[in-house]
Amino acid sequence: MTDSLDRQLQALLAEACAYPAESIARQKALTQFVAVVENSGKLWRGAGADRDLYAEALNENWLYLLQRIETYDPGRGAVMTWINFYLKNRLKDVQMARQKSLDRKIDWGDEVGLNPWETLPDPHSNPWATVEDNSEPPRENLLDVINLWLRSDRSLRRMHVLDRPDINGAVVIGNRLPPPKKWKELALELNAKPDTLTNFYHNRCLPKLRSFLQSKGFG
């Protein structure tokens, strides 16, 4: 049975090769070739692989092989063997590509429905009710405490950008508390470069704010 299938397929391939590439005659011959293969029952079925992935692999395999029918060498084996060999590799490629894209998806893994782009529910509530809540409740007075510090701590005014006492810790930190002034806007106001401000903030102001908050028992 297989022998006569193989003879038939080889004949169809030989016929297709005899016509010029892209010619209608070749296309007709190849269409018949594909039909015979797919109806033969000898095409590799994909061994339980995802049907969508298999279909994609089969499609890509045809696209690939039909461009290079001249490369089939009867001395190397039967036509079906040739087709199935490439089909298996194609399925592996398609599976790997799908796996890679799956790896980029991270499931939150919990049941809680929460749209992160909308205003979050009241912070006093806990959507993860089963999680033991050892965290601090929101401190309404966090900003008040910081603002008081900004007004009273003299060292904040003495900490400033080189030659610019007006660009000092009190001013810059104050402008970064919520709702913060944008860096570009602040830079215009203070007549400075935005990256001078961001560097000053990162290198000098942030450590100060951090140690202040730690000293008050926050964070």
Added chain:
Amino acid sequence: MRDVAWRSARRHPSREKQGEVFRNLLAVQAVETFLIRMGVKTGRGSDSYDLAAQLSLDVADLEILGVGRLECRPVNPKAVHCDVPMETWNDRLGYVAVAIEETQATLLGFLPEVQAQQVLLDRFEPLTNLFEALVVKENSLSDWLVGNARDRWIDLKQWKPQGNPLAAFCHTPVVERPVEQIVTAINQAQDDEALWSESDRLWQIAPEHPQAGVRRVLDLGLALEGNGIALVVGVLPKEDDGEVAVLLRIAPLQQVYLPQGLTLAGLYPDGNAFARVQARESDNLIQLKFQANLGEKFSVQVMLGDCSITEHFTA
């Protein structure tokens, strides 16, 4: 995962800030989960988890242990661009765009650098490019000796800083002597001091001479609190192959003197210093000279107050 983000977010009194912190930490944790699966070691020492930083900046950095920080920007699934605030433009290995949804997150792509506060998502590169960024960037001095260096290190011969002439980067006075004589003196130098003094002389007269070695400069610019400072690294191959002589030199770009307290240090791979020098009140230059075996690794650290910059080298 989300409860950690939630607990951090709810510490903040402003509702906008809560949302921002929540989304930032979701993005950070999504990337962290992805990287852990790939065998990359991460930590939780980043600004994104720090109350002071959360309060005053929009940051979503993830600590990559021993390497640096990766910024993980949350993206609305319907958006076509990614927001990258100015405060994240420095000190990052790169940027990952992460679509954040109600049930899941998807890593969309990677960029090694950004220069705008909004970047179109289709400018992002494939995620696989991320892995190159997660290694410590090293400068290879043997590559320098054959003319290859990373873009940021400019050939001192071609450097045109504002103001200061090249001569300011040599503190050895120019003396009229034939080139051959200086070359001989270089080859016969008994120690690093003599070697580099003669090399300076040769550099000033004939920087193209094959024995003049290689000198490259890194403009440390604003990184040190607005003090314009340049770091010059010079390399000379030694007679016995397998060793190079290294010069580290720091000079000011706008002022005459270096800021007092500025420190230059050479570090072993474990972080301990093998050499260190500090600028005193009226130093216009500080330098270190040493020798290294080819293949040996070291780092160069420049520090002023809280700011420091470290560059990594292989001899």
